[in-house]
Amino acid sequence: MSDIEPKPAPRKLQPLCAQIPLPTIRAVVDDFYNRIQQHPTLSGPFSVVGDWDLHKERLIHYWWTVMGGQPYRDFGYALGDKHAPVGISNALVDDWLALFHQTMLDHIAPELAERWMRLASGIGESLRLMFARD
Template sequence: MQDIAQLIGKEQVAKVVSQFYQAIRQHETLKEPFLIVADWPHHEEILTHFWWVTLGGERYLDYTYQVAPKHMQAGFTPALLVDWLALFEQTISQCLPADLATPWLERAHRIGKSLVLLHQFHADNQVAIDS
């Protein structure tokens, strides 16, 4: 994967993250799952680092990401992902030119697909347990 982190820049990644999570807190369907966030500045710092590394930047925090467990704990559903991706695309398109927004959105969609598969796996296993 092309390292687009350097092209976007850490400051711009932080700006996208900040604007996005400000919008999340106002969003009709997305704000509720995020009520579990107690420390928004810390949350945004961690997510800025997550995206920086995901986009090819070097780690600068010693943090172990637990993407799937955190999303399941927050009540992730495929329907929420649709809203999340739409809002993320809107935010990122306001902050970045298309040549930088597109590869970032592609990564977000890949992560989303993984979360949907995990959600389906857990749902299928729950049905098997309940049967």
């Protein structure tokens, strides 16, 4: 007999889409962009959105795939191209993240919201690096 203990199998992290299903992502994104349209600092930059239904559908699909879901639409995503014209600032990114986090907490458990927020925070950081000015 060997004195070496077998190593446990590596634990594979379940994709977030397994814990936050598509209908829940849809509800969060829909609610979030409804709130955006009423928000004192975010409604202005988002006034460039011409078709809110299409915008929401693109973002629902985006979050689904970022969370590990299989693509079901043929959308392309260009973070820089879409956000360059709206005048991104650090304050706007902060407001966007805060509103998104609050919207998540109104729909999902805090531990799931924290996992989703880590993804959103990465996007926020990318926007800051590309555009943000104070």
